[in-house]
Amino acid sequence: MYRARTVLALAVVAGLSTGALAATQVIHQQGRAFSEESVTVTKGGAITFLNDDTIPHNIMSTSKGNEFNLGSQPPGASTDVTFKETGDVAVICAIHPRMKMTVKVVD
Numbered sequence: 001m002y003r004a005r006t007v008l009a010l011a012v013v014a015g016l017s018t019g020a021l022a023a024t025q026v027i028h029q030q031g032r033a034f035s036e037e038s039v040t041v042t043k044g045g046a047i048t049f050l051n052d053d054t055i056p057h058n059i060m061s062t063s064k065g066n067e068f069n070l071g072s073q074p075p076g077a078s079t080d081v082t083f084k085e086t087g088d089v090a091v092i093c094a095i096h097p098r099m100k101m102t103v104k105v106v107d
């Protein structure tokens, strides 16, 4: 299942590069860091969190209305997260305290 999701995420990236798709944004995890400090998504929209690092990560948020916890995400895995409420969402990795980013959810 993880492999299928990864292929899908890569297809999304390929679509972006050709302009063929209005695609879900992909946030990468590499070198124990997120690829973006901040990203904006429309309410009800999703972001794909792709672990292309060599170690597991555990992305989560306790921001009200947008709480989630992906659990241990192995290298190569990708997971879509849908953001349901407007506001700033603090996203962290439960394993690596220095991994932080903000998802800004707008109407």
Ligand SMILES: [Cu+2]
Binding pocket: 032, 056, 057, 058, 093, 094, 095, 096, 099
């Ligand atoms: Cu991590």
